[in-house]
Amino acid sequence: MQAKETLFADLVQGRAQQFQVPLYQRTYSWTEKQLAQLWSDILEQADLLESGEKANTHFLGSVVLAPSPQNEPTFPRWLVVDGQQRLTTLSLALAAIRDHIADAEPDEAERIDEEYLINKRKSGSDHFRLLPTQADRAQFAAFVRGPLSEQAAGGAVAAAYGFFRRELVAAADPAAPQDVFCIEQAITSRLTLVAVTAERGDNVHRIFESLNNTGLKLSQADLLRNYLFMKLRAHGEHVYETYWLPLQDSLSNDELEQLMWLQLVLDGDDRVRRQDLYAAQQQRFEHGGASQPEIEADIEAYIRELYRRGALFRRLLHPEEEPDEAVRAHLRRLDTWQAQVTYPALMLLLDRRERGELDSSDTARAMSYIESFLVRRMMCRVPTNNLNRIFQAVPGQLPLDVHIADGLQRLLSAENRFWPDDDELREKIQKAPFYKYGRPDQRKMVLQRLEESYEHPEPVDFTAAQLTIEHVMPQSPGDEWIRMLREDADDGENAEDLHSRLQHTLGNLTLTAINSELSNHPFERKQDLLQGSHLEMNRRIAATERWGVKEIRARADELADRAIALWPAPLRGVGRAERSRDWHLAHQVLAALPHGTWTSYGDLAAFIGSGAQAVGNHLANTPGVANAYRVLTSEGRVSDGFRWTSQDAGEDVRTRLAADGVRFAANGAADPDQRLSADDLALLVAGTDDDQAAGADTAQHTPDSQGEETRSDRFFRQLAADDSPETVEAVRALFTQWEELGGWIGHGAGQVTTSAFLMLGESGAPGQGIWSLTLYPGWGRGGTAEVVFRYLATRAPFTDRTLRAELLKRLNELNGVDIPEGKLELRPSFRLSVLEKDRDRELLVETLTWFRDHWASRNTD
Structure with missing residues (x-):
């Protein structure tokens, strides 16, 4: 057995070879949570490459390989015993980059293909450098080989490819564009792997077990604490009792780690990452061959300063501890905003105030610039992806020749900060x-x-x-x-x-x-x-x-x-809103369109705050916009003014739409059930923390109260005002059957009207339960049941897309329910009137029973 550190490029480049995932391996299963973390690490490495800074590479994990029984001297084949999820994900990311640049840089796209994805002179399954397990093979091949076919729809592989396509569009944001080739280089040359290569006869399963022997991982704060007190030989006990123990008692371990990171940032290290905290601080203490007494003195001073700043940091976490009313009001609003990204700047202001360099009035004024910067950017829909870098750089970039508050306003007013003007x-x-x-x-x-x-x-x-x-x-x-x-x-x-x-x-x-x-x-x-x-x-x-x-x-x-x-404006005009920023948002949401969906010019216009005609003109004159052909008229027809702007010119649009899963009626119009509204488009590029999720997570049982209409009563009153008595009784019967299954009905606050959540889990335990359907009164159009696929995607076990697809399949067995697969990432709905038929209600109860059983088994799988 040989083990060595390597890079993705070194592993897969070179002569023709193939990495085969054995049949006994599980199918590809990374969800958006893992993809988002990996993407964040990739962008971080890409930023370092762009800036020319030398920094540690990012360790991605291990890959265990063994010679394949099909091995040939001229064509090495390796079994991937462990690490297939990583290799598959990186391959899909590179396929997405290839397709992202295909129109503008066809030669570079071909280079990526040949270096990382295919064996150019091989055919059949040998054509692919990575050969996933059987269940994923056809879909993976569809994305690597292209052009995409119908078999590329749905599944975790398709979801991962789609994730990278839309994130690449987001990374091209005109507010802070990132070089796609730096992203490619980060993937291939900045993510390190430990490749464990077995010889014939080695017990590769024993190797796999030893690598996956899990334990409680030490945090960066744990590592640094151990290092500090290992070095403190003379005064360790005194320093621990006087400074460290009170600090540790006042902050959680995660908060303490964040404070340690902020200390490095305040001291001028504007590039340090939290995951590199231990190594960065250790390097500081051991610079230049310092003697043991000097190291101990530095460490004691460091802990004293950490203790002092800990009291300031608590004011960010608990604004009520701030004595000044104006400063406290700003801290409360920024806490409500969940503006942790601003902590380097806020800590700087509180630190300078404590040192006497500014008073509370100027501290509040400086905080008003931070608040305005965030609020104006949100209201003007400026992407947030660059905020970490902006605020982490504040301590090191603050001008020295002006007052601190004025310097902060000047710094945030720089044109590349995109603080919107009036x-x-x-x-x-x-x-x-x-x-x-x-x-x-x-x-x-x-x-x-x-x-x-x-x-x-x-x-x-x-x-x-x-x-x-x-x-x-x-x-x-x-x-x-x-x-x-x-x-x-x-x-x-x-x-x-x-x-x-x-x-x-x-x-x-x-x-x-x-x-x-x-x-x-x-x-x-x-x-x-x-x-x-x-x-x-x-x-x-x-x-x-x-x-x-x-x-x-x-x-x-x-x-x-x-x-x-x-909210104060930037010091000098940063120019009117660049229309390109709005168009970038349009490009981003079009890149995220799920298979089997389309949208209209009016829907896209409403989403970005424009007009349908302007949207049509832009798409007709802008090459390289992903899925531009899937924007149709409100009747579901290809616009008379549509024309291809890429290498697809001459292809029949309807044929391409059909290959993408869009259905057409006999009159030539696209299926209206597959249309995404402006609200649907907003969901595609939003997080999951919106009002609907918050309402369900805080939903509680609503006990009867004397002389007062309960939320349950109000729900049925509103339902009865719009639906037939048969529908109302069918819903009551459904609720009774749901409670017999062990669920409960929650009525959340904060909705336009009342609503009902079919909940599982403990009432009153936010975030611990789960819900499959949200029922709404009809408001003149008939009550609806909303299927919360989008939120199930973040809740085990329904992070597994195949389970959500099974839920969709079961719901579509109800007469009158036909939810297209393209809405599996959204919140589609069906009419409550379908429950009037006993058989349809029975089918729904069977589906809910299946849902309950899978949720109950989530910790035993």
């Missing part, structure tokens, strides 16, 4: 779908600050008030709303497109504690309810005679004035 902020408030960007708490905080700007003499206690975001013009408009929108629609735009474009803009949003009462009522009814609100912004809405396009835009202008006053 013009860009106003434009995005008017047009961008604010409700579909950022986290729920971030959106709520923006509206809360805008309400506070009215300086009402009796302000609302926001900590006590149960406020949620309300769409004044509802997300599911009734006939009266549609009639009004038709009156306001311009030529060439229908009421539905206008609604899609305006519903999520800031001008149409407010805060309220009576979402369910407001519901989807006509505006006249909402006026009466909003008039009695304690919020000034609601009383102003109530004072408006109607609520159409003109009124929404007027309110957007008013809120833009307030936002500009609340």
Whole structure:
């Protein structure tokens, strides 16, 4: 047996060879969680390559190889005993890079193919350098060989390839473009592997077992603590009791590790990674052949400083410990924002204040620039992928010739920081779908600050008030709303497109504690309810005679004035919004379109805050946009103005769409069930921490209360107002059967109207349960059951895509349910009226029983 450190390029490059995954190995199973972590490591290494810095490579893990029985002297074949998940993932990442650059750099794409993916002069299965296990082989081959075929749809291999395709588009962000060839080099030459090569006769399974003998991994903080006190021979006990033990008692191990990392950053190391903390600090203590007494003195000073800064760090974690009111308010908002990325800058400010270099007033002013930087970027939809680098560099880049607060404003105002100016902020408030960007708490905080700007003499206690975001013009408009929108629609735009474009803009949003009462009522009814609100912004809405396009835009202008006053602008103009940034967002979401789906020009326009005509013109004149041919008219037809801008020119569009799983009716229109709305598109590039997930995770049993309508009562009242008695009774029967299966019904707060979650797990234990369906009243269109595939993808055991696909298959057995596979990453729904038939309800209960059993077995597999 031989073991040596190697790189992916050294392992697979060179003469023709093949790595075969044995049949007994499990199928490819990496989920987005593992892919995202790997991608983060790759980008980090790519950044180091771009900057020219010398740094440690990233250790990826081991690969255990054994000679294959099919080995030939001229064509080596290796069995992959361990490491197939890593090799498959890296191969798919390189295939995605090859396809990403194919139009612009065909020669480079061919080079990647020949160096890492194929054996050019071999045919059949020998053509591939990596040959996965049988179950994954056809799909893997489809992505490596191309062009893609229908067998490439679905599965973990397809999901991984799709992940890399869309992340490559995101990495080309004009705000901070990353060199795709540096990404390639990071994959092939910066990720190290330990290759264990067995000889014939070696027990490769024993090798595999020894490598996978798991234990509790020591953290960077553990390693550094052990090193520090091993070196402290003279005063170790005193230092431990005086400084270390109180520090360790005040912070968790993870928080302590974060503080240690921040200490390095504050001391000027703006490139250190948390996973390199131990090595970086050890190197500092042992520089230049220092003597033992000098090392001990340095370590004691380091721990004393860590102890001092620990008290400051706690104020970031617990803002209530900050004594100054203005600084405390900023820390609370940044904590609500979940702005851990800003900790290097915040620690710098608190540290300088404690040293007497600035007072609390200037500290608060500097924090207002940080808050504005984050808020304006979120409202203007500037990607967050570069924030770590921006704030980690603050301590080392802060100008020395100006006041600290002014220097921070100057630093964040640099053009490559993309702090939006007043013009860009106003434009995005008017047009961008604010409700579909950022986290729920971030959106709520923006509206809360805008309400506070009215300086009402009796302000609302926001900590006590149960406020949620309300769409004044509802997300599911009734006939009266549609009639009004038709009156306001311009030529060439229908009421539905206008609604899609305006519903999520800031001008149409407010805060309220009576979402369910407001519901989807006509505006006249909402006026009466909003008039009695304690919020000034609601009383102003109530004072408006109607609520159409003109009124929404007027309110957007008013809120833009307030936002500009609340959140300071950068020092010098960074220019108006680059349209390329919006188009980059469009490219990113198109690259993420699942197999078997399409979208319309109007949907894409609503998603980015543009117009359908502008979207059409851009796609017709921009080469290299992934999946541009899958943007159709609202009727599901290929636009008359569509033309290929790439090497696919001349191919029939409908043939290509059919190969992508898009179905067509006899009249030539694409299947409307496969269409992705603007809201669906937002889900494709968003995280999973939105209002729906939060509502279910905090859902609880709703016990009866004397003289007061419960959430359960309200749910059925709203359902009965819109659905037949048969549907209502069918839903009641379903709930009873679900409880008999050991589940419970949760009614979450914070929805536009009430809703019902079919929950498993302990009530009142956020994040510990799971739910398969969310039921909503119909609001004039019939109640629906939403299948939360998107959230199941993050919850064991349904991180396994094959289980989610099985759930979809079972649901589609219900008469009237036909969910396309392309919506397996989204939140598709079906009508509750299908449950009126006993057989369909029985099928659903059987499916829910299957769901329960798989969840119950998650820890025993």
